[in-house]
Amino acid sequence: MKKLRHLSxxxxxIDREFYETIRDILHHPAVQQMRIYMQHSGTNCYEHCLHVAYFNYRICRRLHLDARSAARAAMVHDLFLYDWRTHKFQTGDATHAFTHPRTAYNNAKRYFDFSEKEEEIITKHMWPVTIVPPKHPETYVIVFTDKFCGFCEFLDYYFGPLREEYRKINKL
Ligand SMILES: [Fe+2]
Ligand SMILES: [Fe+2]
Structure with missing residues:
Protein backbone atom coordinates (compact mmCIF):
# COMPACT_ATOMS: atom_id res chain seq x y z
CA MET A 1 0.00 0.00 0.00
CA LYS A 2 2.83 2.37 0.96
CA LYS A 3 4.58 1.51 -2.30
CA LEU A 4 1.39 2.22 -4.31
CA ARG A 5 0.94 5.59 -2.60
CA HIS A 6 4.57 6.42 -3.32
CA LEU A 7 4.04 5.51 -7.01
CA SER A 8 0.90 7.61 -7.26
CA ILE A 14 5.80 13.96 -13.08
CA ASP A 15 2.43 15.23 -14.37
CA ARG A 16 3.05 18.58 -12.66
CA GLU A 17 6.53 18.75 -14.22
CA PHE A 18 4.96 18.00 -17.61
CA TYR A 19 2.42 20.79 -17.19
CA GLU A 20 5.11 23.31 -16.19
CA THR A 21 7.21 22.28 -19.21
CA ILE A 22 4.51 23.17 -21.74
CA ARG A 23 2.43 25.71 -19.79
CA ASP A 24 3.27 28.75 -21.98
CA ILE A 25 2.52 26.81 -25.18
CA LEU A 26 -0.64 25.19 -23.82
CA HIS A 27 -2.39 28.50 -23.07
CA HIS A 28 -1.28 30.40 -26.16
CA PRO A 29 -4.26 31.60 -28.30
CA ALA A 30 -2.84 30.07 -31.52
CA VAL A 31 -2.47 26.70 -29.80
CA GLN A 32 -5.97 27.01 -28.27
CA GLN A 33 -7.26 27.58 -31.80
CA MET A 34 -6.48 23.92 -32.54
CA ARG A 35 -9.57 23.04 -30.49
CA ILE A 36 -11.82 23.98 -33.42
CA TYR A 37 -10.14 21.58 -35.89
CA MET A 38 -10.80 17.86 -35.71
CA GLN A 39 -7.88 15.47 -36.04
CA HIS A 40 -8.76 11.78 -35.61
CA SER A 41 -12.36 10.65 -35.24
CA GLY A 42 -13.75 12.51 -32.18
CA THR A 43 -10.46 14.11 -31.11
CA ASN A 44 -9.54 17.68 -31.98
CA CYS A 45 -6.01 18.80 -32.88
CA TYR A 46 -5.42 20.37 -29.43
CA GLU A 47 -6.35 17.18 -27.58
CA HIS A 48 -4.32 15.07 -29.99
CA CYS A 49 -1.20 17.26 -29.54
CA LEU A 50 -1.65 17.11 -25.76
CA HIS A 51 -1.86 13.29 -25.85
CA VAL A 52 1.28 13.05 -28.00
CA ALA A 53 3.14 15.60 -25.85
CA TYR A 54 2.30 13.65 -22.68
CA PHE A 55 3.46 10.29 -24.01
CA ASN A 56 6.55 11.91 -25.51
CA TYR A 57 7.39 13.43 -22.14
CA ARG A 58 6.89 10.20 -20.19
CA ILE A 59 8.77 7.99 -22.65
CA CYS A 60 11.70 10.38 -23.17
CA ARG A 61 11.98 10.97 -19.42
CA ARG A 62 12.10 7.22 -18.81
CA LEU A 63 14.73 6.76 -21.54
CA HIS A 64 16.81 9.70 -20.21
CA LEU A 65 16.29 11.62 -23.45
CA ASP A 66 15.38 15.30 -23.81
CA ALA A 67 11.84 15.12 -22.43
CA ARG A 68 11.43 18.91 -22.40
CA SER A 69 12.09 19.31 -26.13
CA ALA A 70 10.01 16.23 -26.90
CA ALA A 71 6.99 17.62 -25.05
CA ARG A 72 7.24 21.21 -26.31
CA ALA A 73 7.68 20.20 -29.95
CA ALA A 74 4.86 17.65 -29.72
CA MET A 75 2.45 20.27 -28.37
CA VAL A 76 2.65 22.12 -31.71
CA HIS A 77 3.39 19.23 -34.08
CA ASP A 78 -0.05 19.52 -35.75
CA LEU A 79 -0.46 23.32 -35.52
CA PHE A 80 -1.46 23.54 -39.18
CA LEU A 81 -4.72 25.37 -38.30
CA TYR A 82 -7.11 24.24 -41.00
CA ASP A 83 -9.63 21.44 -41.39
CA TRP A 84 -7.61 18.78 -43.21
CA ARG A 85 -10.82 16.94 -44.19
CA THR A 86 -12.07 19.84 -46.34
CA HIS A 87 -8.67 21.39 -47.16
CA LYS A 88 -8.21 19.29 -50.31
CA PHE A 89 -11.58 20.33 -51.75
CA GLN A 90 -11.20 23.99 -50.84
CA THR A 91 -7.63 24.46 -52.06
CA GLY A 92 -7.02 21.59 -54.51
CA ASP A 93 -3.97 20.69 -52.40
CA ALA A 94 -3.95 16.95 -51.70
CA THR A 95 -0.52 16.88 -50.05
CA HIS A 96 -1.56 17.49 -46.43
CA ALA A 97 0.22 14.36 -45.15
CA PHE A 98 3.53 15.58 -46.61
CA THR A 99 3.27 19.31 -46.00
CA HIS A 100 1.49 19.79 -42.65
CA PRO A 101 4.59 19.18 -40.45
CA ARG A 102 6.39 22.12 -42.12
CA THR A 103 3.22 24.26 -42.00
CA ALA A 104 2.88 23.50 -38.28
CA TYR A 105 6.51 24.46 -37.66
CA ASN A 106 6.21 27.71 -39.64
CA ASN A 107 3.10 28.65 -37.63
CA ALA A 108 4.65 27.70 -34.29
CA LYS A 109 7.95 29.52 -34.80
CA ARG A 110 6.06 32.83 -35.07
CA TYR A 111 5.26 32.52 -31.37
CA PHE A 112 7.93 30.29 -29.81
CA ASP A 113 11.67 29.67 -30.12
CA PHE A 114 12.74 26.17 -31.09
CA SER A 115 16.11 24.45 -31.14
CA GLU A 116 17.30 22.50 -34.18
CA LYS A 117 16.24 19.30 -32.42
CA GLU A 118 12.72 20.61 -31.72
CA GLU A 119 12.43 21.70 -35.34
CA GLU A 120 13.24 18.15 -36.41
CA ILE A 121 10.74 16.62 -33.96
CA ILE A 122 7.99 18.77 -35.51
CA THR A 123 8.96 18.59 -39.18
CA LYS A 124 9.74 14.86 -39.27
CA HIS A 125 6.95 13.51 -37.05
CA MET A 126 5.38 11.90 -40.12
CA TRP A 127 8.52 9.96 -41.00
CA PRO A 128 8.84 7.76 -43.14
CA VAL A 129 6.36 9.87 -45.18
CA THR A 130 8.92 12.70 -44.93
CA ILE A 131 11.58 10.35 -46.43
CA VAL A 132 14.89 11.67 -44.92
CA PRO A 133 15.48 9.71 -41.66
CA PRO A 134 15.63 11.71 -38.39
CA LYS A 135 18.92 12.27 -36.52
CA HIS A 136 17.56 12.62 -32.98
CA PRO A 137 16.16 9.74 -30.92
CA GLU A 138 13.36 12.06 -29.66
CA THR A 139 12.05 12.25 -33.24
CA TYR A 140 11.75 8.46 -33.41
CA VAL A 141 9.74 8.65 -30.19
CA ILE A 142 7.20 11.08 -31.72
CA VAL A 143 7.00 8.96 -34.88
CA PHE A 144 5.75 6.19 -32.56
CA THR A 145 3.62 8.24 -30.12
CA ASP A 146 1.84 10.13 -32.92
CA LYS A 147 0.70 6.87 -34.51
CA PHE A 148 -0.04 5.24 -31.17
CA CYS A 149 -2.20 8.17 -29.99
CA GLY A 150 -3.98 8.33 -33.36
CA PHE A 151 -4.82 4.64 -33.04
CA CYS A 152 -6.07 5.01 -29.44
CA GLU A 153 -8.18 8.04 -30.42
CA PHE A 154 -9.72 6.00 -33.22
CA LEU A 155 -10.47 3.09 -30.84
CA ASP A 156 -11.92 5.44 -28.24
CA TYR A 157 -14.27 6.99 -30.79
CA TYR A 158 -15.65 3.65 -31.97
CA PHE A 159 -15.41 1.57 -28.79
CA GLY A 160 -15.81 4.26 -26.10
CA PRO A 161 -19.66 4.23 -26.28
CA LEU A 162 -19.62 0.41 -26.15
CA ARG A 163 -17.40 0.53 -23.05
CA GLU A 164 -19.85 2.93 -21.37
CA GLU A 165 -22.76 0.60 -22.20
CA TYR A 166 -20.84 -2.36 -20.77
CA ARG A 167 -20.16 -0.42 -17.55
CA LYS A 168 -23.81 0.57 -17.24
CA ILE A 169 -25.10 -2.97 -17.83
CA ASN A 170 -22.61 -4.44 -15.37
CA LYS A 171 -23.09 -1.56 -12.90
CA LEU A 172 -19.34 -0.84 -12.83
FE1 LIG B 1 0.69 15.25 -38.05
FE1 LIG C 1 -0.24 14.11 -35.00
Whole structure:
Protein backbone atom coordinates (compact mmCIF):
# COMPACT_ATOMS: atom_id res chain seq x y z
CA MET A 1 0.00 0.00 0.00
CA LYS A 2 2.83 2.37 0.96
CA LYS A 3 4.58 1.51 -2.30
CA LEU A 4 1.39 2.22 -4.31
CA ARG A 5 0.94 5.59 -2.60
CA HIS A 6 4.57 6.42 -3.32
CA LEU A 7 4.04 5.51 -7.01
CA SER A 8 0.90 7.61 -7.26
CA UNK A 9 2.65 10.62 -5.66
CA UNK A 10 5.56 10.20 -8.07
CA UNK A 11 3.17 10.13 -11.05
CA UNK A 12 1.44 13.28 -9.82
CA UNK A 13 4.80 15.01 -9.53
CA ILE A 14 5.80 13.96 -13.08
CA ASP A 15 2.43 15.23 -14.37
CA ARG A 16 3.05 18.58 -12.66
CA GLU A 17 6.53 18.75 -14.22
CA PHE A 18 4.96 18.00 -17.61
CA TYR A 19 2.42 20.79 -17.19
CA GLU A 20 5.11 23.31 -16.19
CA THR A 21 7.21 22.28 -19.21
CA ILE A 22 4.51 23.17 -21.74
CA ARG A 23 2.43 25.71 -19.79
CA ASP A 24 3.27 28.75 -21.98
CA ILE A 25 2.52 26.81 -25.18
CA LEU A 26 -0.64 25.19 -23.82
CA HIS A 27 -2.39 28.50 -23.07
CA HIS A 28 -1.28 30.40 -26.16
CA PRO A 29 -4.26 31.60 -28.30
CA ALA A 30 -2.84 30.07 -31.52
CA VAL A 31 -2.47 26.70 -29.80
CA GLN A 32 -5.97 27.01 -28.27
CA GLN A 33 -7.26 27.58 -31.80
CA MET A 34 -6.48 23.92 -32.54
CA ARG A 35 -9.57 23.04 -30.49
CA ILE A 36 -11.82 23.98 -33.42
CA TYR A 37 -10.14 21.58 -35.89
CA MET A 38 -10.80 17.86 -35.71
CA GLN A 39 -7.88 15.47 -36.04
CA HIS A 40 -8.76 11.78 -35.61
CA SER A 41 -12.36 10.65 -35.24
CA GLY A 42 -13.75 12.51 -32.18
CA THR A 43 -10.46 14.11 -31.11
CA ASN A 44 -9.54 17.68 -31.98
CA CYS A 45 -6.01 18.80 -32.88
CA TYR A 46 -5.42 20.37 -29.43
CA GLU A 47 -6.35 17.18 -27.58
CA HIS A 48 -4.32 15.07 -29.99
CA CYS A 49 -1.20 17.26 -29.54
CA LEU A 50 -1.65 17.11 -25.76
CA HIS A 51 -1.86 13.29 -25.85
CA VAL A 52 1.28 13.05 -28.00
CA ALA A 53 3.14 15.60 -25.85
CA TYR A 54 2.30 13.65 -22.68
CA PHE A 55 3.46 10.29 -24.01
CA ASN A 56 6.55 11.91 -25.51
CA TYR A 57 7.39 13.43 -22.14
CA ARG A 58 6.89 10.20 -20.19
CA ILE A 59 8.77 7.99 -22.65
CA CYS A 60 11.70 10.38 -23.17
CA ARG A 61 11.98 10.97 -19.42
CA ARG A 62 12.10 7.22 -18.81
CA LEU A 63 14.73 6.76 -21.54
CA HIS A 64 16.81 9.70 -20.21
CA LEU A 65 16.29 11.62 -23.45
CA ASP A 66 15.38 15.30 -23.81
CA ALA A 67 11.84 15.12 -22.43
CA ARG A 68 11.43 18.91 -22.40
CA SER A 69 12.09 19.31 -26.13
CA ALA A 70 10.01 16.23 -26.90
CA ALA A 71 6.99 17.62 -25.05
CA ARG A 72 7.24 21.21 -26.31
CA ALA A 73 7.68 20.20 -29.95
CA ALA A 74 4.86 17.65 -29.72
CA MET A 75 2.45 20.27 -28.37
CA VAL A 76 2.65 22.12 -31.71
CA HIS A 77 3.39 19.23 -34.08
CA ASP A 78 -0.05 19.52 -35.75
CA LEU A 79 -0.46 23.32 -35.52
CA PHE A 80 -1.46 23.54 -39.18
CA LEU A 81 -4.72 25.37 -38.30
CA TYR A 82 -7.11 24.24 -41.00
CA ASP A 83 -9.63 21.44 -41.39
CA TRP A 84 -7.61 18.78 -43.21
CA ARG A 85 -10.82 16.94 -44.19
CA THR A 86 -12.07 19.84 -46.34
CA HIS A 87 -8.67 21.39 -47.16
CA LYS A 88 -8.21 19.29 -50.31
CA PHE A 89 -11.58 20.33 -51.75
CA GLN A 90 -11.20 23.99 -50.84
CA THR A 91 -7.63 24.46 -52.06
CA GLY A 92 -7.02 21.59 -54.51
CA ASP A 93 -3.97 20.69 -52.40
CA ALA A 94 -3.95 16.95 -51.70
CA THR A 95 -0.52 16.88 -50.05
CA HIS A 96 -1.56 17.49 -46.43
CA ALA A 97 0.22 14.36 -45.15
CA PHE A 98 3.53 15.58 -46.61
CA THR A 99 3.27 19.31 -46.00
CA HIS A 100 1.49 19.79 -42.65
CA PRO A 101 4.59 19.18 -40.45
CA ARG A 102 6.39 22.12 -42.12
CA THR A 103 3.22 24.26 -42.00
CA ALA A 104 2.88 23.50 -38.28
CA TYR A 105 6.51 24.46 -37.66
CA ASN A 106 6.21 27.71 -39.64
CA ASN A 107 3.10 28.65 -37.63
CA ALA A 108 4.65 27.70 -34.29
CA LYS A 109 7.95 29.52 -34.80
CA ARG A 110 6.06 32.83 -35.07
CA TYR A 111 5.26 32.52 -31.37
CA PHE A 112 7.93 30.29 -29.81
CA ASP A 113 11.67 29.67 -30.12
CA PHE A 114 12.74 26.17 -31.09
CA SER A 115 16.11 24.45 -31.14
CA GLU A 116 17.30 22.50 -34.18
CA LYS A 117 16.24 19.30 -32.42
CA GLU A 118 12.72 20.61 -31.72
CA GLU A 119 12.43 21.70 -35.34
CA GLU A 120 13.24 18.15 -36.41
CA ILE A 121 10.74 16.62 -33.96
CA ILE A 122 7.99 18.77 -35.51
CA THR A 123 8.96 18.59 -39.18
CA LYS A 124 9.74 14.86 -39.27
CA HIS A 125 6.95 13.51 -37.05
CA MET A 126 5.38 11.90 -40.12
CA TRP A 127 8.52 9.96 -41.00
CA PRO A 128 8.84 7.76 -43.14
CA VAL A 129 6.36 9.87 -45.18
CA THR A 130 8.92 12.70 -44.93
CA ILE A 131 11.58 10.35 -46.43
CA VAL A 132 14.89 11.67 -44.92
CA PRO A 133 15.48 9.71 -41.66
CA PRO A 134 15.63 11.71 -38.39
CA LYS A 135 18.92 12.27 -36.52
CA HIS A 136 17.56 12.62 -32.98
CA PRO A 137 16.16 9.74 -30.92
CA GLU A 138 13.36 12.06 -29.66
CA THR A 139 12.05 12.25 -33.24
CA TYR A 140 11.75 8.46 -33.41
CA VAL A 141 9.74 8.65 -30.19
CA ILE A 142 7.20 11.08 -31.72
CA VAL A 143 7.00 8.96 -34.88
CA PHE A 144 5.75 6.19 -32.56
CA THR A 145 3.62 8.24 -30.12
CA ASP A 146 1.84 10.13 -32.92
CA LYS A 147 0.70 6.87 -34.51
CA PHE A 148 -0.04 5.24 -31.17
CA CYS A 149 -2.20 8.17 -29.99
CA GLY A 150 -3.98 8.33 -33.36
CA PHE A 151 -4.82 4.64 -33.04
CA CYS A 152 -6.07 5.01 -29.44
CA GLU A 153 -8.18 8.04 -30.42
CA PHE A 154 -9.72 6.00 -33.22
CA LEU A 155 -10.47 3.09 -30.84
CA ASP A 156 -11.92 5.44 -28.24
CA TYR A 157 -14.27 6.99 -30.79
CA TYR A 158 -15.65 3.65 -31.97
CA PHE A 159 -15.41 1.57 -28.79
CA GLY A 160 -15.81 4.26 -26.10
CA PRO A 161 -19.66 4.23 -26.28
CA LEU A 162 -19.62 0.41 -26.15
CA ARG A 163 -17.40 0.53 -23.05
CA GLU A 164 -19.85 2.93 -21.37
CA GLU A 165 -22.76 0.60 -22.20
CA TYR A 166 -20.84 -2.36 -20.77
CA ARG A 167 -20.16 -0.42 -17.55
CA LYS A 168 -23.81 0.57 -17.24
CA ILE A 169 -25.10 -2.97 -17.83
CA ASN A 170 -22.61 -4.44 -15.37
CA LYS A 171 -23.09 -1.56 -12.90
CA LEU A 172 -19.34 -0.84 -12.83
FE1 LIG B 1 0.69 15.25 -38.05
FE1 LIG C 1 -0.24 14.11 -35.00
Missing amino acids: NKNKQ
